Amino acid sequence: MTHFAFLTPPYAGHLNPMLALARTLVDRGHSATFVAQADVGAKVARPGIGFVPVGARTHPPGRLARMTARLGGTTGLFGIGGVIRDMAETTDMLCQEVPGALDAIHAGAVVADQTEPAGGLVARHAGLPLVSVANALLIDREPAVPPAFVGWSYDDSPWGLRRNLGGHRVADWMMRPLQEVVGRRARGWGLRGIETMEDCLSPTLEISQCVAGFDFPRRSPPAALRLCGPLRLPEARVWQGTAGRPNVFCSLGTLQGARRPVFEAVARACERLGLPLTIAHGGRLDAAAAAALPGTPRVESFVPQRALLRTVSAVVTHGGLNTVLDALAAGVPLVIVPLAFEQGAIAARIERCGAGVVVPLRRLTAVSLAAALSAVLERPNYRARAEALRDEIAQAGGVERAADLVERATRPRRSGG
Incomplete structure (x- = not known):
């Protein structure tokens, strides 16, 4: 049995899929330990799953709250510089401290989120098998696929290829603080050819939560790439909706749940249409703000x-990947209001695959949202596309297939005798 060390950004959208994979591996007799700053300990506390805190000097308790606040306040490209600096400092800290932690727990393999390059660096330095997991959109570049931080449509024409190349150059410029850490650590460990986040990915196994019908077309996907669909554990909980009318659910994820104006627009739109609405704000609206929302929405911090x-x-939704994939896994069409990060890129994919409607933040009003909701509820093509993706996700294998792949990729090779 293998002891897997998990490295991932310290946010719910990355932690939760990794916890599902870790739980599945533990249930098969393996060991799993998350290695991260101390604040992450409470977020990953699960029976049978270990945690090793690192970064006491640079990432003491309380720093994650500041990082999360910066992340949650980002709109578009505004404020992204501070987020990238946080990423670079975390990667640098992990490269400094994770090797000792791997030795201490006798790790036999590393499972790393694609967006945490320390995983690939440390695994190569330690000579351990590496599995990369794309809990967000794939960072593997292709000429016809736009950068993940823009909401551009797919365009494989010569003009589209030039546009994407320019976008990737801008992305490289923005990511310089992180790329400098990657290059410096790689050179210090004698790891040749490692200069970027993409260079840190596993050559053996990349697991993605996406399915082909959702993502933009890829002409030359990495040989190591496997599309498994959402990484989720079975859920036994139930929910009672309101009978008699189509129900609507609104979530802005765990980072953007303080965006009261967005919730107000959604509530007014549902009030105009007479639709029962449930809002989940991730604990980021106070009771007074929740009570003041228009109409009679059911407002909760968290829901099953x-x-x-x-x-x-x-x-x-804002277009966070996990909420989008969960909706598609249920065959439910979406209205997406992208706010930041890769949400515009996810919205572009939903628009292209026909499973929903995009309402840009600059055009967000109760009227525009009511029109978008009416479209996805009244035009059968949106639900048909969502249901087709539901079936594709069901066939992708999910966390059980991902665990099978991890076991095969990290199984010790027997030398010939």
């Missing part, structure tokens, strides 16, 4: 999301 999605007819 997948159980709730089985009872609704439409989802309004």
Whole structure:
């Protein structure tokens, strides 16, 4: 049996899929330990799953709250510089401290989020098998696929290829603080050819939560890439919707849940249409703000999301990948209001695959949202596309297939005798 060390960004959208994979591996007799700053300990506390805190000097308790606040306040490209500096400092700290932690727990393999390059660096330095997991959109570049931080449509024309190349150059410029850490650490460990985040990916196994029908077409996907669909554990909880009318669910994820104006627009739109609405704000609205929302929405900090999605007819969301994939896994069409990061790119994919409607933040009003909701509820093509993706996700294998692949990729090779 193998002891897997997990390295991932310290946010719920990355931690939760990794926890599902870790739990599945532990249930098969393996060991799993998350290695991260101390604040992450409470977030990954699960029976049978270990945690090793690192970064006491540079990432003491309380720093994650500041990082999360910066992340949650980002809109578009505004404020992204501070987020990238946080990423660079965390990667540098992990490269400094994780090798000792791997020795201490006798790790036999590393499972790393694609967006945490320390995983690939440390695994190569330690000579350990590496598995990369794309809990967000794939960072593997292709000429026809736009950068993940823009909401550009897919365009493989010569003009589109030139546009994407320019976008990737801008991305490289923005990511310089992180790339400098990657290059410096790689050179210090004698790891040749490692200069970028993409260079840190596993050559053996890359697992993605996406499925082909959702993502943009890829002409030359990495040989190591496997599309497994959402990494989720079985959920036994139930949710009782409101009978008699199509129900709507609104979530802005765990980082953007303080965006009261967005919730107000959604609530007014549902009030105009007479639709029952449930809002989940991730604990980021106070009771007074929640009570002041228009109409009579049911407002909760957290909900059993997948159980709730089985009872609704439409989802309004910022376009976080996990909420989008959960909605598609339930066959529910979406209205997406992208706010930051890769949400515009996810919205572009939903628009292209036909499973929803995009409402840009600059055009967000109760009227525009009501029109978008009416479209996805009344035009059968949106639900048909969502249901087709539901079937594709069901066939992708999910966390059990991902665990099978991890076991095969990290199984010790026997030398010939």
